[in-house]
Amino acid sequence: MKSLLTNLLLLTAATFAQQPKLTSKPNIILIYTDDQRFDALSVVQQEQGDKARFPWFTTPNLDRLANEGVRFRNAFVINSLCSPSRSTMLNGRYNHLNGIANNHTGLSDTTVTYATELHKAGYTTAFFGKWHMGKESGKRPGFDYSASFVGQGQYFDCPIEINGKPQPSKGWVDDVSTTNAIEYIKQHKSETFLVTLAFKSGHGPFQPPVRHKDTFAHVKLTKPVTESLTSPYKDQIETPRRPNANGAQNANAGQNAANSASWTENNDQKIRNYFGAIKGVDENVGRVLQVLDSLKLDQNTVVIFSSDNGFFFGEHGLGDKRAAYEESIRIPLLVRYPARFPKGKKIDQMVLNLDNAPTLLDLAGVPAPASFQGKSWVPLIEDKTKGWRTSFLYEYFYETPYNTPTIKAIRTETGKLIQYPGEEGWSELYDLSKDPTETTNLYQSANGEKLKKQLLGELSKQEKATGYINPDYADAKPVDEKGRYKRPVKEAIP
Template sequence: MLKTILSAAFVALALFARGQSPAKPNIIFIYTDDQRFDALSVVQQEQGYKARFPWFSTPNLDRLASEGVRFRNAFVINSLCSPSRATLLNSRYNHLNGIANNHTGLTDTTVTYATELRKAGYATAFFGKWHMGNETGKRPGFDYSASFVGQGKYFDCPIEINGKAEPSQGWVDDVSTTNAINYIRENKSKTFLVTLAFKSGHGPFQPPVRHQDTYAKVKLTEPENERAVFPYKDQIHTERKNNNNAAQPQGGSWTENNDQKIRNYFGALKGIDENVGRVLKTLDSLKLDQNTVIIFSSDNGFFFGEHGLGDKRAAYEESIRIPLLVRYPARFPKGKKIDKIVLNLDAAPSLLDLAGVAAPKSFQGKSWVPLVEDKVKDWRNSFLYEYFYENNFAVPTIKAIRTEKSKLILYPGEEGWSELYDLSSDPGESKNLYNTKEGEKLKTQLQGELAKQEQATGYTNPTYADPRPLNDKGKYVRPKREAMP
């Protein structure tokens, strides 16, 4: 204990001597796209014999976990890229912040973590994937941005430098990391916020050349809940071809039919781990490591055959759980694990808290800093999950409540699809208790909790959501046989 106190005091004195206050750390916020919570080797090792991807190695991300804090129950409130990225910025539920799908621009950017940190004297910069629709131009709230339009592309992607498109060469996440590192070097004497948003691992998965064959020979394992079929299977008409959520063709499991996709996905995330290592090496070389907070997370999870699904959107664990690692040597302990529920909604208020800046009243999330420092008595034990139907995707509007040990999933207008799970005994969500006597008490409890969360968050089905394909009875349009894959 004495050694820890003396070490912290030494760091504070060193920072003071360099003119930097420990109350104003540099902040580097890194997040990936579609990275499952278990796509970390530290999690695979923790899962032991149940690990599905034990061959996946992320030494640099594991370093963040060992030198910082790992949140083991981090979730998103909407498992979709643009909605989640909007929530990361402004700590608002998507039924309120204007983004309910992947093709709408973020019009309200007046109050975000970037605008508030800039007011507090931070030099703010954004690198990589913005993805609020196909927005172009300098990223709002940031003094500097080197970003690409929409999904961009994995190789030789044009990069907009403060809104002006310029060519680039190489794998896009390598390029974004190089741009971020150059910015850090050029602004090392300032207090900075750097957001580094990767394209990986969004599909179609294209790893860097150096990792195209890294996982070519590893053994792939089917998930235990691959045949726990989702209730709306084949129930929604869509013209979209090759929908990840569509039933798989006869002659093999989901995993067998998507073998190469899985290998490429992890090859891309291997490249991400290396780029995180490059950032860590830069901080070490500039002696900025002690008073720089690094937050690593993702915008949502991803299915690889669980419930027979690909993609995300649905309210099952593999879709809504994300990695969350935080390292802050000057202030936070090493190797701490936190099991309380934290959300992407909490990112913005946490960043401000780290900087000693009060969160705006519009923010709906809570800072997790008091959790790290054991200074909080009451914390959430449930949260509202929402997803709104998108045109040409065979996933219905979803409203769910997730507690520490259970989950209720509702599909407005389709009560027959409702799901109820006891996660303590059924973590794979394979046994639906909704219409069972066994689940009656739990169902009543979660229905009450859902009503409370709806009221607390001001839940509504927003007018800017895509209209649902309903028939005259208010039910989802059933697919025509000729439109089925």
């Protein structure tokens, strides 16, 4: 009997010895995609039921994150554009203050980011994949190690800068970035690490991995209910030409930019390729989860998955992003932390990409710097909030040579007001509680007067709270003698 008891005690001790040691500072893996709509997840498609537009799309690994962790059902960006959003995730500030208002400016405000602060707290920090602050090259600031590419890079055989030194790569770029991140995790498994894995998918031109080239070739595509609607600024802005690398004017730049933000015919293949690329992302997330399991790091590693902005596939007659409609500003947000967070929890309060940086520090027990304008959503998960935001300011600044105007918008839990400074006639107002697809503009309607007054007051409040300005580093918009956007010249009919 004594021998049996001794064997049981030894077996128990050995079992505990194999378990990962939980520390006060978890490992952190932040994964985000490019242009991934909030509904480009099968868990969301299933939840939408017969209203789902892409019911054939499956993301089993992302669904695993949602089922084993927490899903935020109302996550948003404060600016739906790649570089502005990515800079906000890094330094926790609105774009009217942090130096990035477009896609072609480098990020100078990198002295205080989630990476610099976690490094100070003893984390080993690494960045993999798409940085995209203009066309910045070199080792990524704030990170001990980086394996990244310049600007948009390319989907296949993309040159990768290892700590700033270019090296060739072979294969689909998001597979390559994931492999690099996994190797780093294996090499640093005994340390406390922060890994940021930023995918190129699903940015255009949509190029899925070869294995998914035809995965969605025969699925039935459904048009959006708002396809026949149009944005108030459509065909109302003259798009100037942008100089090319030699200083010459690209005669097609303006028209190409205008077309990129419009929904035209023959986009079915783009949709199929887009979802093929996101399918590849799902598989790579699965690879990361698998290596955490194999190294027994899963319990004490926080895995966060999100995107830099949403994307239009015909809603309001649009492609691209930038505009303040839901498909553009809503993003996926999933988090799993088995040692601390519950499984399968859904949270409906509004969270922002602005909250990423303070949240990462909170998870590590590090105070957020005063410069951070967001707030940690950890208390939301743990039911420790005494109050939470019920509105937020959305902003977008005109970018040469695109045809989306500067935007100021307020989004509450039930309504949205969109303004286009200098063009009051384009203003939009939606009662989201009754009109979630934004089909009926109430701005000039008597039925919308009460809501308009309420949201105008809330917009003013949020402008003051965030220190809103139209920054001098934003592109100068094309204006006429009256200070309005220049209207395109209509060609005379012969």
